[in-house]
Amino acid sequence: MTNEELRTEADAVLARLVGDQSGRARLREDQWRAIEALVADKRRALVVQRTGWGKSAVYFVATALLRARGGGPTVIVSPLLALMRNQVEAAARAGIHARTINSSNTEEWETVQAEVAAGQVDVLLVSPERLNNPDFRDEVLPRLAAATGLLVVDEAHCISDWGHDFRPDYRRLRTMLADLPSGVPVLATTATANSRVTADVAEQLGTGGGSGSDALVLRGPLDRESLSLGVLELPDAPSRLAWLGEHLSELPGSGIIYTLTVAAAEEVTAFLRQCGHTVSSYTGKTENADRQQAEEDLLANRVKALVATSALGMGFDKPDLGFVVHLGSPSSPIAYYQQVGRAGRGVEHAEVLLLPGKEDEAIWRYFASVAFPPESQVRLTLDTLANADRPLSLPALEPLVELRRTRLDTMLKVLDVDGAVRRVKGGWISTGQPWVYDAERYAWVAHQREAEQQAMRNYASTSECRMEFLRRQLDDEEAAPCGRCDNCAGPRFDNKVSAAALDAAKGELGRAGVEVEPRKMWPTGLAAVGMDLKGRIPAGQLAATGRALGRLSDIGWGNRLRPMLTPQSPDGPIPDDVARAVIDVLADWAKGPGGWASGEPDALRRPVGVVAMPSRIRPQLIHSLAGHIAAVGRMPLLGSLAYVPGADQSSPPRSNSAQRLRALDGTLTVPEELAEQLRQAGGGPVLLVDDFTETGWTLAVAARMLRQASAEGVLPLVLAIQA
Structure with missing residues (x-):
């Protein structure tokens, strides 16, 4: 032929x-x-x-x-x-x-x-x-x-x-x-x-x-003649959310609204529905059946938009997608081009808008923190596998190395490809093959990520053609001004929002209170680090489901709390606006389902007092918060847990559950004066106050100790959760 x-x-x-x-x-x-x-x-x-x-x-x-x-x-x-x-x-x-x-x-x-x-x-x-x-x-x-x-x-x-x-x-x-x-x-x-x-x-x-x-x-050339790129600079998260609520109906057809975190996707979805828009969320936490339904609804134009994280990624084929909006900037212009490229495939015109936020850089830093581990941690993992007499599963290996499971899993896959380890039935084994830590390559990759972040800053601020900018980032030799973007043809949208829309957005983002789920099972493999704990945490040692003011990853309270809770932030008394919001959370908790003021038969008992967690870096913040809650709630401030004299007071490793528990083991104590206060209070439930929780293990350990010291229950109340 x-x-x-x-x-x-x-x-x-x-x-x-x-x-x-x-x-x-x-x-x-x-x-x-x-x-x-x-x-x-x-x-x-x-x-x-x-x-x-x-x-x-x-x-x-x-x-x-x-x-x-x-x-x-x-x-x-x-x-x-x-x-x-x-x-x-x-x-x-x-x-x-x-x-x-x-x-x-x-x-x-x-x-x-x-x-x-x-x-x-x-x-x-x-x-x-x-x-x-x-x-x-x-x-x-x-x-x-x-x-x-x-x-x-x-x-x-x-x-x-x-x-x-x-x-x-x-x-x-x-x-x-x-x-x-x-x-x-x-x-x-x-x-x-x-x-x-x-x-x-x-x-x-x-x-x-x-x-x-x-x-x-x-x-081939990477221009898409149907795409009109634009950037809208708005002063804060409520303004961006309000703009979207007011202008979403003006965008052509149906499309995708990308957010950087799951929490933001949930916030945006809730607000847009409140505004009367038909939208669905699509994140890494969305069940598979719900994902398929959301995809079908968008394909059939039954929704105006999917509010999605990168879980949707490029994996969606809809030729008539009319717009892509990013509420928050991705860290890479190449990733950004990939996502906006879903729009305008089968239509003459599609809108692409970026609404960058001040919180974007903090989110970039978090994702950068889970890069390939340093050589010492890699060598420890290799030595642990080499000395094992059987394959080690991730749960079995995790307690022995200071790495979180997702980061450990990614590292092992890289080592597998490099020939140093191999995945077999039952877990991972060492191959015994020599392996070289390519520090220069990893440093270059990290440097490239930093350059990409700077490129996204430049994209948002450039006065030149935005499509040409993106095409040059992809080394497109045919890159030239597009004549369509807001810099070439003038903005098609202004950044004005009505006072009513702004108030509604502030109300949505200012809504305080998220649940803090307690730890219910001890992590596997604690025996390997010398701790005799396993299985389900006994009911008499559990914390109750607690409350937090917000998530550090959301665009509402997260934006307010994030600067307060960085390691570099100075310690000080709780700010008045944050203290008022915490009291609102406490009031809603008390009156809500199962709360002590709900009147329900099986409701929690009213707390008999407030207990503060000790803190290495924010003692004033936590103690002033605990004192404020006690005063407003007309409860005694019973005291604070304390660090054991001579114990390592460095922060627990940000690695995995077993390592955090081992680091916490033997560092906290219930002082005798606090134990006496608990006895005098009749052993009822107490509010346990801390600044934030990341894994829940510090709260779990503290709750276990307080319940062993006669507290009937422990109700954790923190400013923020890392989620």
């Missing part, structure tokens, strides 16, 4: 894929070049093209052509569960049977694998996490590699640790690439890769490819 005949066949598949019954659909020139390389030449190709260019058409058309010639199934590795669902439906239109294996359909895995083995599946979409599952890696992956007709790496920038969204699980693809039989084509696609990431991914694509392994790189 000639290449001309192959292209005719390819265009016919495209027509079926896009539902063009006229048969006039034609591939773009670079789409055809990629398909020709994959099908005719069996090459490896990297396609870097803007969102909506049609990268998925390349691999679906190539799949149909290769399957028609007796090729094995296409394996698509993608982190985007929402996009997986969209693509299964799109593939069906072209007569391509697609199936998925990911975290949302575990009950179907065996059936899917059987269908693949029987040759009934044309396309298998796999989440990157599957690549490092021991059973999948050792039993399924080798068979897939041997039978694969085409390997597709979607969102290929995730392979590179220079990329804005590096994912260790993606690095496992190096092994699969090396194990592919000679002549199996490979396609990598992304919309967000600068020159450095492009070169890195192209080099990795050559792994195991033989002499003809040089990847074909097809890179």
Whole structure:
């Protein structure tokens, strides 16, 4: 068959894929070049093209052509569960049977694998996490590699640790690439890769490819002529929320409102609903069924917007998406371009607005704090695994190293790819292979993250073309003024909000009080650090569900509390506005369901007094807060817990639960005068006052001690929770 005949066949598949019954659909020139390389030449190709260019058409058309010639199934590795669902439906239109294996359909895995083995599946979409599952890696992956007709790496920038969204699980693809039989084509696609990431991914694509392994790189201009970019500078969070409430209906069609945290997404969703807008939230805490319903509602334009965190990411295919608004600035212009690129794919005009906030930088710093650990912690982990006589699971390993579980998990995946550890049934083992801590590389990556943050500051303040700015960040050589953004064509929206809208937003963000869930189970593995605690915390030692004024991650009280509670903040008495808000929280708690003033039969008893936590850095703040609560509530201030003389008074490590508990063990005591006050008060419940809680373990330990000292119950009351 000639290449001309192959292209005719390819265009016919495209027509079926896009539902063009006229048969006039034609591939773009670079789409055809990629398909020709994959099908005719069996090459490896990297396609870097803007969102909506049609990268998925390349691999679906190539799949149909290769399957028609007796090729094995296409394996698509993608982190985007929402996009997986969209693509299964799109593939069906072209007569391509697609199936998925990911975290949302575990009950179907065996059936899917059987269908693949029987040759009934044309396309298998796999989440990157599957690549490092021991059973999948050792039993399924080798068979897939041997039978694969085409390997597709979607969102290929995730392979590179220079990329804005590096994912260790993606690095496992190096092994699969090396194990592919000679002549199996490979396609990598992304919309967000600068020159450095492009070169890195192209080099990795050559792994195991033989002499003809040089990847074909097809890179196109990244402009999207439908997008009108703009930035609105507003003085504070209530003003931004009020603006959104007043102007959301003016934005075209339906769209996405991105926030930086789950707490902010929940706040924004609640306020917009209060304003009469039909919106849904979509975050990492949203249940899978609710996610699917939210996606379907947006696709069908039953909601004006999804209020989403990066959990939605790029994983949403809606050609007529009319707008993307960011309430808070992402830390990377490349990540920002990726997210706004969901808009305007199938419409002539889409609005893209950034509403940056003062709290953005604090959120950036938090996410930067979970970067790759220092060498000492990595070496400790490697030594612990090497000295173990069995595989160690994450819960078993966590108490032995000073790392939180999510950070430990990410580190182990990197070490796995580097060959130093291996995941097996039952946990992780050391391979005994030498490993070098690449401090220079990690420092360069951290430096790059800082440069990206500065670029986002510059994007918000630039007076030049915003689209050209973003395209230059992606090393787009064709970058030029767009003529559409607010700097090129003038602002399309002003930053005015009505007094009524501003008052409503202040009321929503000023609403104080969130629940503080108590710890109910001791962490696993405490015996390994010398603590004889395990299982469920006895009912007689538990804290009650407490209250906090707000979350440090929200855009309401979080913005007020965050500067007060940084380690650099000077200590001092509780500010009047914060003290008043805490009393409001206490009053609502008392009158609410189960509160001591609710009149319900099984309600909490009224606290008999107030107990303060000791503090190394904010003693004035905590004691003035405890004294104010006692005075307003007409309860005695019973006293304070204390540090054991000579005990280590440094802050517990910000690592994992077991290490925090070990650090707390033996450091706190109930002074005799406090114990006597508790006895004289009749042993009723007490309010336990602290500045903030991050993990809940300090409150759990203090509650256990107070209850052992005769307190009937312990009701924690803190200014903030880290959530």
